[in-house]
Amino acid sequence: MKISVQSMIAAAMLSSIxxxxxxxxxxxxxxxxxxxxxVELFTxxxxxxxxxxxxxxxxxxxxxxxxxxxxxTLSFHVxxxxxxxxxxxxxxxxxxxxxRLYSSVHGTSQVYTPQMIVNGTTEFVGSQRAKSKPAIQAxxxxxxxxxxxxxxxxxxxxxxxxxxxxxxQPTDLVNIALVQNVAKEKVSAGENSGRNLTHVNVVRQFxxxxxxxxxxxxxxxxxxxxxxxxxxxxxxxxxxxxxVIRAAASAKIES
Numbered sequence: 001m002k003i004s005v006q007s008m009i010a011a012a013m014l015s016s017i018x019x020x021x022x023x024x025x026x027x028x029x030x031x032x033x034x035x036x037x038x039v040e041l042f043t044x045x046x047x048x049x050x051x052x053x054x055x056x057x058x059x060x061x062x063x064x065x066x067x068x069x070x071x072x073t074l075s076f077h078v079x080x081x082x083x084x085x086x087x088x089x090x091x092x093x094x095x096x097x098x099x100r101l102y103s104s105v106h107g108t109s110q111v112y113t114p115q116m117i118v119n120g121t122t123e124f125v126g127s128q129r130a131k132s133k134p135a136i137q138a139x140x141x142x143x144x145x146x147x148x149x150x151x152x153x154x155x156x157x158x159x160x161x162x163x164x165x166x167x168x169q170p171t172d173l174v175n176i177a178l179v180q181n182v183a184k185e186k187v188s189a190g191e192n193s194g195r196n197l198t199h200v201n202v203v204r205q206f207x208x209x210x211x212x213x214x215x216x217x218x219x220x221x222x223x224x225x226x227x228x229x230x231x232x233x234x235x236x237x238x239x240x241x242x243x244v245i246r247a248a249a250s251a252k253i254e255s
Contacts, residue, residue, distance in 0.1 A: 009216050036070040036250045037139035038236050041126050042115040043101045043199075046081030048191035053114030054125030054199050060132060072248050075176060075202045078113060086190030090199065092181060094206045098175055105243045120243040122213055134206040146246035148174075152233040153254040161233055161251075167238045168246060170212045177234045178205040178220045179250075202226040204231070211237060228253045 009160040041057045057073050064071035076095035077088050106123065114126030119139045125129040146167035152187045153160050163174055168174075180202040187195050204223050209216075221232075236248035 013140065013170050018153065035140045035142045035144055036072070036248050037136040038077060038119055039071065039073045039093045039136065040117045041074065042076050042078055042095065042228050043126065044078050044081035044091060044113050045087045045185060045187055045192055045197055046190045047113045049127065050114045051192065051195065051197055054197065056127050056129055056132060058198065058200050060136065071136060072250055073201045074179065074234060075199050077202065081113065083192045086187055088187065088204050090195050095203065102243060105218060120238055120245040130150050144164045144247050148235055148237055148249040150233065150245040150249040150251040152251045157222060158254055160217065161220060162217045163235050164216055165237050165247065168211045169239065171240050172211040172246065173238050173240060174188055174211050175208045175236050175238055176207045176209065176218050177203045179232050179234050180204050181232065
């Protein structure tokens, strides 16, 4: 059977169009990938205006669970309120240091509680639902700038966390947080004396690693009250230039 030159050209053109269409569909699918929102709340049990922000974080977490949207919430308890007579048992110096770094990057002179920051860039008073909701929705509409795979498992007196970042910049950092799902405390002194407080996704340990390090793993120690079913791990890739969070992921702690 003879095949004309014209037929061969036409077949090649159709094949090329088919490949272009397939590639276009793949690119469109990639562009359609949903974004994410990483919500960091800087709070304290010694601050009278913080419980309403803690409640807002609970509402954000519950709404994320209902909707299935990729919204990760973290509660950082700072230690600079402890002087008022109540030692927040979940406070640690690294939380305060992290908030001060945000202040430096954003060009502000002070830190405050309750402060909420979405994807490292948008900040506001943490109790303001009218600001948190649109900030989260805007973050979800934006395409993620990178991706992060995260796993965690129990070892001997340690939690072994492994991660792999794709699309990150060499100067980026990977933040790894050991997170307690729910924490409750009856406060007996300070501005919240007599109140029963509930917190969600409380950061109990926090590590920062350079994304360019070849050993993409870190070990976390057990808190004294550790129970694997009550904790999980959150990781996120963050720019050192403008604090933009490029990717985020969470992982259960496997036995």
